[in-house]
Amino acid sequence: MIRKPEISEYNPFYQPYIDQLHSDEIVPILKEQLASTEAFFRDLSEDQGNYRYAEGKWSIKEVLNHINDIERIFTYRAMCIARGETQSLPGMDQDVYQENSGAQSRTLSSLLEEFLALRKASILLFDHMTEADGMKVGEASGSKVTVRALAGLTAGHSAHHVKVIQEKYL
Structure with missing residues (x-):
């Protein structure tokens, strides 16, 4: 079981x-977000996907793309550290x-499909990790981080x- 990390397990920037x-267990949050995030983005039109709330800001499509990129990066880092990677x-x-x-x-819709595939893979990755795996420490972006912190950050x-x-675009 992967639990919510302590503040000492990640860079305070995060x-x-x-x-x-809103829970101490991360995998149930990831599973709930699979459904809620799908419903949220499915309710948006393709035109809304192109909307930017200000000059120089990302569109909604670009925000979803960013969510996808970071999902990949955080889970890759978590897998590396859980598997014993010692390099930064x-x-x-x-x-x-x-x-x-x-x-x-x-x-x-294609970006949403990508999110759903990534999130299912993330759930499978974290759902099969032990508490000991979650406490493994590595280094990413120049800071120490635990696997469970990366799960929580995801x-x-x-x-x-x-x-x-929700607050700035819609």
Whole structure:
């Protein structure tokens, strides 16, 4: 079972994501988000997917693409650390990733399908980890982090950005 991390298990920069977790068990949150995130994005039109709330801000499609990118990155880091990786894992520049993603040329529905596939894989990854796996420590983006922190960050990051869309885009 993967539980909510303690603040000492991740860089404090990520606290807003952990603050989104409303349960101590991460996998049930990931499973609930699978359904709620699907319902949320399915209710949006393709035109809404192109909406930006201000100049220079990402479109809703680009936000969903970013959620997908970070899901991949956090779960990759978690898998590496759980499997015993000792090398420091690299950081990333979200703006460079976005510029090279081609998200604006995709449909909102294709980005949602990608999210659903990624989230199902994330659930399978974390659902089969032990508590001991969750407590393994590695380094990513220059900071120490536990596997369970990365699981929590995966759920919290997604929740954070859905909330931003609700508050600033719709």
